[in-house]
Amino acid sequence: MKERKLLFQNPVTLLFLGAAPALAASADVRAALGMSIAVMAVLLCSALVLGLVRRLLPKEALLPAAVIVVAGFASMAQLLLEALLPTAFQMLGIYVAVLAVDLMVFGAAEDAADFGMSKGLLSALEDGFCFAVFVLALSALRELFGTASFAGAPVEFLKPFRMGLLSSAPGGLILFSLLLALFNKFFPAREEAGRNTSAAVAFPVEEKEEEA
Amino acid sequence: MKNNLTRTILALVLLLAVMAGATLGVNAITAPIVEANRKALLGDSVVLFDRADPAAAQLTVTADTVQSVLRDDGKQAYTLHLSTFEGYTKDKPIELTLVVDFEGRIVSLSVDSSGETRELSEDFLPGFTGQDSTLAGVQLVAGVTFSSTAIKNAVNDGFNTLIDNGLFAAAEKSAEQLLRELLPTVYPALVSGSGAIQGEEVEGSGSLKSGYQASTGDGYAWFVNDGSADYLGIWTLAEGAKLYDTEGNSVDNAALLEEVESWSLACRKALLGDAVALFDRNDASVESELEIHGETVQSIYKNDTDQVYTLHLSTNQGYTKDTPIELTLVVDYEGKIVSVSVDRSGETKELDEGFLPSFAGQDSTLAGVELVAGVTFSSTAIKNAVNDGFDALITNGLVAGAQKSEEQLLQELVPIAYPGIVNKAGAIQGEELAGSGSATAGYAAMNGSGCLWFVDSGEKLLAVYTHVGGVTLYNSLGEVVTESADPALIEEIRTLSIEAIGERDTEAPKAVLRLLPEGAEPVALEIPGLTSCVVNAWTVESEEGSLYAFHMRPYGYANEVMDLYLVLDESGAIVGQRTKELILHSEYFSDYTLDEAAYKEGLIGLTADSYTGEQTLITGATMSSDAMESAVHAAFEAFWLLTENRG
Numbered sequence: 001m002k003e004r005k006l007l008f009q010n011p012v013t014l015l016f017l018g019a020a021p022a023l024a025a026s027a028d029v030r031a032a033l034g035m036s037i038a039v040m041a042v043l044l045c046s047a048l049v050l051g052l053v054r055r056l057l058p059k060e061a062l063l064p065a066a067v068i069v070v071a072g073f074a075s076m077a078q079l080l081l082e083a084l085l086p087t088a089f090q091m092l093g094i095y096v097a098v099l100a101v102d103l104m105v106f107g108a109a110e111d112a113a114d115f116g117m118s119k120g121l122l123s124a125l126e127d128g129f130c131f132a133v134f135v136l137a138l139s140a141l142r143e144l145f146g147t148a149s150f151a152g153a154p155v156e157f158l159k160p161f162r163m164g165l166l167s168s169a170p171g172g173l174i175l176f177s178l179l180l181a182l183f184n185k186f187f188p189a190r191e192e193a194g195r196n197t198s199a200a201v202a203f204p205v206e207e208k209e210e211e212a
Numbered sequence: 213m214k215n216n217l218t219r220t221i222l223a224l225v226l227l228l229a230v231m232a233g234a235t236l237g238v239n240a241i242t243a244p245i246v247e248a249n250r251k252a253l254l255g256d257s258v259v260l261f262d263r264a265d266p267a268a269a270q271l272t273v274t275a276d277t278v279q280s281v282l283r284d285d286g287k288q289a290y291t292l293h294l295s296t297f298e299g300y301t302k303d304k305p306i307e308l309t310l311v312v313d314f315e316g317r318i319v320s321l322s323v324d325s326s327g328e329t330r331e332l333s334e335d336f337l338p339g340f341t342g343q344d345s346t347l348a349g350v351q352l353v354a355g356v357t358f359s360s361t362a363i364k365n366a367v368n369d370g371f372n373t374l375i376d377n378g379l380f381a382a383a384e385k386s387a388e389q390l391l392r393e394l395l396p397t398v399y400p401a402l403v404s405g406s407g408a409i410q411g412e413e414v415e416g417s418g419s420l421k422s423g424y425q426a427s428t429g430d431g432y433a434w435f436v437n438d439g440s441a442d443y444l445g446i447w448t449l450a451e452g453a454k455l456y457d458t459e460g461n462s463v464d465n466a467a468l469l470e471e472v473e474s475w476s477l478a479c480r481k482a483l484l485g486d487a488v489a490l491f492d493r494n495d496a497s498v499e500s501e502l503e504i505h506g507e508t509v510q511s512i513y514k515n516d517t518d519q520v521y522t523l524h525l526s527t528n529q530g531y532t533k534d535t536p537i538e539l540t541l542v543v544d545y546e547g548k549i550v551s552v553s554v555d556r557s558g559e560t561k562e563l564d565e566g567f568l569p570s571f572a573g574q575d576s577t578l579a580g581v582e583l584v585a586g587v588t589f590s591s592t593a594i595k596n597a598v599n600d601g602f603d604a605l606i607t608n609g610l611v612a613g614a615q616k617s618e619e620q621l622l623q624e625l626v627p628i629a630y631p632g633i634v635n636k637a638g639a640i641q642g643e644e645l646a647g648s649g650s651a652t653a654g655y656a657a658m659n660g661s662g663c664l665w666f667v668d669s670g671e672k673l674l675a676v677y678t679h680v681g682g683v684t685l686y687n688s689l690g691e692v693v694t695e696s697a698d699p700a701l702i703e704e705i706r707t708l709s710i711e712a713i714g715e716r717d718t719e720a721p722k723a724v725l726r727l728l729p730e731g732a733e734p735v736a737l738e739i740p741g742l743t744s745c746v747v748n749a750w751t752v753e754s755e756e757g758s759l760y761a762f763h764m765r766p767y768g769y770a771n772e773v774m775d776l777y778l779v780l781d782e783s784g785a786i787v788g789q790r791t792k793e794l795i796l797h798s799e800y801f802s803d804y805t806l807d808e809a810a811y812k813e814g815l816i817g818l819t820a821d822s823y824t825g826e827q828t829l830i831t832g833a834t835m836s837s838d839a840m841e842s843a844v845h846a847a848f849e850a851f852w853l854l855t856e857n858r859g
Contacts, residue, residue, distance in 0.1 A: 075235050083241075084245070
């Protein structure tokens with residue numbers, strides 16, 4: 001199931017969810033790590049809180065509740081990152097705050113609101129893991145071949161093969177697109193979308209009535 | 213229902229309050245940590261100015277280059293972060309850290325990041341250490357003058373900020389420094405656009421302590437001191453001696469002026485050595501009987517000892533039309549180039565390193581000199597200037613002209629034989645084609661007008677094929693030999709050309725149909741001998757008589773192709789026009805003035821006789837103007853050929 005989610009239903013590669021923070025954090029592995037931690041924390045905390053309050057709120061209030069909770073945790077994540085990981089915070093700038101409007105985070109939050117805390121936490125864990133793997137892979141490639149370094153430490157033998165374009169924004173977009181293309185070529189999306197995946201946000205599966 | 217709504221709102225407000233409270237709680241915990249981090253980073257530093265937080269500024273900062281100013285009482289120094297866009301690469305800034313001690317001396321200067329494409333010399337940045345606000349000891353670096361000037365100016369801004377805020381007093385500039393700063397104003401020909409002196413240092417004599425000699429040897433700048441005051445003495449061949457004080461005021465001191473003039477003449481004589489002036493445009497004392505055409509050749513000196521002629525050339529045909537390119541050409545008595553050097557230039561693009569050396573050893577044919585892609589205007593201007601120099605030597609029998617090969621003559625014929633394939637500088641704008649049969653090599657014009665071939669069918673010829681004009685053949689003397697050529701050869705060229713660039717599309721596009729009467733059915737025209745930028749032509753019969761429509765594709769800004777459609781009536785007057793884009797890439801520059809509607813309206817009614825070129829001039833957009841001019845001329849030429857052919 002996890003392998004299937006990571007490869008075939010990865011929210012970043014399938015639906016471009018979380019693309020903005022992924023791209024923003026992909027210039028340096030340290031920034032990618034910081035963003036991954038922030039994303040995971042926001043996902044888990046949002047799922048936890050929404051799972052707890054879902055029964056106390058009417059159905060119509062769940063979406064605004066998700067907005068409030070996600071925005072709150074995104075702000076807290078930004079403050080904590082600034083205090084505890086200042087280097088990563090410098091690199092990420094405003095992109096941690098952008099998590100407040102990120103659909104990948106909303107997707108997991110809504111899962112918690114709709115289906116309960118355990119399923120919400122599972123969805124959050126899966127999405128966070130998928131995001132982290134993708135953005136760490138992207139940042140590693142960009143940093144190794146763009147600036148011949150890894151997490152800020154120079155990698156001497158790669159210096160002759162440096163491609164300056166990769167460390168710039170256009171280069172990042174190009175590499176992002178190439179990775180997406182590779183992912184979708186070798187791990188194409190399956191037709192059905194599981195209930196616990198973020199794909200359900202875009203392609204909700206109608207519950208089929210059991211035949212008598 | 214109402215209860216439900218109330219419950220919902222209350223629940224959301226409660227949730228909001230809880231989340232806000234939690235956020236405030238996290239902020240209360242993290243704020244001291246963030247402050248502690250910041251203090252650890254700054255150390256003993258106090259932020260006097262930070263562009264990101266202008267409200268807390270303790271200094272008045274007017275220079276845009278200054279980003280922040282910190283004071284470190286422990287190290288007794290100010291740290292400034294500077295950022296400038298004035299380097300060679302204008303889109304990425306040069307970021308610097310400047311540390312100045314409390315007495316106004318530079319402790320260190322480092323570049324944090326930069327987009328500059330050329331490396332500064334190793335000595336440049338360390339050269340700032342120990343300097344005061346005059347930066348007297350800092351020399352700009354040749355070859356990277358834009359970067360080094362940008363850095364020097366940024367450091368100046370940093371110093372001015374500290375001085376203007378009373379943090380220390382400005383150091384006094386030495387007299388020499390003040391005089392040196394006068395040079396761009398009083399002797400601009402000696403100083404490049406970026407402020408570097410373009411001359412050699414020379415020894416002074418008497419009151420003249422030291423000086424610079426212009427590369428051409430026809431001007432000198434001297435630092436003069438007669439025991440009482442310091443002056444700047446300037447001598448030029450054209451204007452004689454002048455003297456200035458440290459404030460730039462003209463000084464009338466006969467003795468010093470005489471000294472400046474006599475020593476300058478002596479230095480010039482030593483420089484010229486055994487050289488004898490055969491012609492000197494700027495020296496009225498030289499009586500010359502040489503026949504010199506044009507304005508390029510400034511002087512010709514003969515040196516029997518070294519057996520060479522030294523010519524000084526000046527041309528305004530480069531990319532930057534305001535500042536001339538000044539060259540020194542040395543040719544030996546056998547007519548071979550010894551050297552070509554650029555003494556002064558305002559060109560914004562650097563020539564390829566191999567270009568000037570490629571002239572050495574060449575004779576007057578300049579067969580081995582290739583124009584440099586990307587700097588065709590500059591390299592063409594230099595090549596043409598050298599040609600003018602040779603022309604002067606050959607015309608006056610000083611050297612014998614070398615025989616150009618047929619291939620070279622045909623190559624040089626291209627701009628005249630097929631103007632539709634070259635830009636204003638005469639460089640071919642086309643894709644190379646592989647030869648076949650009688651055609652040894654060729655080019656397909658970028659604007660789609662046709663192609664040209666170098667032909668060897670026993671006789672070497674230049675063949676031009678255009679969709680409208682058909683095949684035209686030229687010999688190496690530039691004579692049209694189509695009529696006397698073998699029809700099989702003409703057919704071969706036509707077939708080869710169509711294979712290379714495709715058949716002509718005879719259907720008139722909508723842009724043309726809109727200019728013609730409704731329901732008109734244009735008929736494609738053939739105009740033998742047409743080799744301009746006209747890519748297609750049609751005629752249509754109307755109530756007012758015959759109309760002729762032409763589609764021109766001249767080369768505009770950055771050698772990109774422009775599209776212009778003109779319709780002429782029976783008398784050859786323009787009755788309709790359509791242009792896709794008058795100024796290419798207009799989103800990138802706006803230094804031109806153009807009332808587009810009036811401009812286009814002004815074309816109507818023009819004939820070949822009334823058209824002077826002024827009607828298509830666009831101020832500030834020379835390349836677009838030139839393209840429009842060539843397109844309009846091409847249309848008139850096509851009309852003339854048509855009527856000539858019809859008799």
